[in-house]
Amino acid sequence: MPQFADDEFVLADGTDARLLPKVLLHDHLDGGLRPSTIIELAEEVGLDLPETTPDRLAQWFAESADSGSLPVYLQTFEVTVGVMQTAQALRRVAREAVVDLAADGVVYAEIRWAPEQHLRRGLSLDDAVTAVTEGFAQGTEEAAASGREIRVQQLLCAMRQADRAEEIAELAIRHRALVAGGVCGFDLAGPEAGFPPSDHSDAFDIAAEAWLPVTCHAGEDGELDSIESALLDARALRLGHGVNIVDDLEIGGEDASGTFVTLGPVAQWVRDRGVALEICPSSNLQTGDAEYLGDHPFDLLYQLGFAVTVSTDNRLMSATLPSLELVRLADEFAYDLDDLEVFQLNAIDAAFLPVEDREQLADLIADGFDEVRR
Template sequence: MSLNENSTYTLADGTDIRALPKVSLHDHLDGGLRPETVLELADGIGLELPADDPVALGAWFAEKSNSGSLVEYLKTFDITTAVMQTREGLTRVAREFVQDLGADGVVYGEIRWAPEQHLTRGLTLDETVEAVQEGLEQGIEDVRADGGRIRVGQLVSAMRHTDRSLEIAELAVRHRDRGAVGFDIAGPEAGFPPSNHKAAFDYLAAQFFPATVHAGEADGLESIRGALLDGRALRLGHGVRLAEDITIERQDDENTYVTLGTLSQWVKDREIALETSPTSNLQTGAIAAWGNDILDHPFDLLYQLGFRVTVNTDNRLMSGTTLTRELSILADAFSYDLTDLEIFQLNAAAGAFLPIEQREELAEIITAGFEGS
């Protein structure tokens, strides 16, 4: 059974959020394992775990992830990556990943992961990508067999604290016609700027291969600036600290008056998508400057100001969440209705790393699904 499969999330008008067509742009493969799968794969390699049943293990991941620190949050991935070092493990995790997206109403998903973290048992970089792609394709067939529809692509990521980014960029481009749709850098943000990976981003630009960059999560405006200038990012992974470049001048009962800085104005005017992940942003302290409650999240401010905000899960296992749940949390906090949720999905469709014709087709699927709800 996938995470939160039996939970019900509805809007104020009774609309079942799970049944709505959704787009997922920021979802880590090694952060979306089922607890029972972690247990079974760990048993096969003799890996000791902090709990021996799925419920307790899921609770352990959630507890350890709720630290207020991205560095501490990332430590939980030592376990998930450890069970994803074989072709069989990677393929199974990828297959179940797509099954769970399909069960959550996702019609298009981009799955990000770092091949360089899956080489300890003899796989080559290309073999890891092929193993994940095999699982993704199996998952797509499973969703279709259940009467659903889904399309997925790989966001091949390099770890920003290592020196393999050019090699990983070349790997992503090699697989651009075999599942890879984009590139990312992930891992600890502060102290590891995109400028460290200039050769990789230069290569990607020369190959016209799109990149999204984690920025504005554990570091501030300079990190976002580096993602745009050095990384040529077409989207910002999280990007919530862009709100530091927005000055609230005054508020009254009906309006908030703000001034945008040069950086935030650029992101807004260029319609650069922000890949926000509300629960994760709370867990990692990304919104600590504004508070520690979902109502403090700058998501609504960014949305009301016209930024291209999107809603994502980041890591479903660590955050104990689904895309349906994230949308429900925001709807409850900010009184969003069906129209708002549709805008978030259309924003994500517009930001997807797909050809324009396929983005337009995706938008039509979303519109038709929301109209029929």
């Protein structure tokens, strides 16, 4: 990962955001590799890289991803996916992801990835998932040995532009487990425009019949009907990004009481049902959802009562960490610790965990924030 200065993690009140316990719902395994690891793995498999030093490679990823276009942004994954084609590489990347997140104060994470993209060197789908499960377990143990407790689960993604969604849904069901690093849900990822969730309705039927929770990339690059399809066809309990829900808001005039906002039927449903929005602010700026952070709809959605959560999407491509996303939002919208705690509690409410586990996690978050406040 890029090197960050310590002062980048400091909130306006002087709190180091790394000390805050955090919950992460939207983080891609192939978007969070350490640049040094990419270089080492690329040498092992003979893959040419655009840069050959960690700092310059990290800069290349950030600059290439900062395109204003989701399809162009996704092209950077050819490099990371290219070095993640063996069980050994998958275990290493998974282990390091857990260690890096734990070092940033994350106590619970659901990390997503697409097994179908990691079969070029002979791995089966099941072999790939087993390797990542092992890597997550190793990372959890390594973090615990350094005094940092973290729990990690997998979300398996099907690529919406491909035709293996049913197979991936069945794969997720086979590997579903509440063990360290186990699979907890199903997702649809990839270029959104032109590939609605309804194209894969059979896969979502398979997940529903097995009571497997579903989140779905929607409202990042597609129209409002992509969100509708995620809710209706995918039966999504959360929306990956979901920021384009603002297209179903009508913002009127102002008076002494504030600005008038009318919610359309989709936005009304999402807000009233508490469907969590897995918002990734830095990534959204890179793919053109807003020109600058102050123009991002995050605060509008928060003020309107939507269940907003804060995630990283791709830590490498967006040159970010969970703590940095919180600092950037707090600086832009004058959020305090109470606001940042709400975002964590929203994420816990939406986590694919049994209610008893979510209650314990909520207590952990509350205790951690209280400790920082003292």
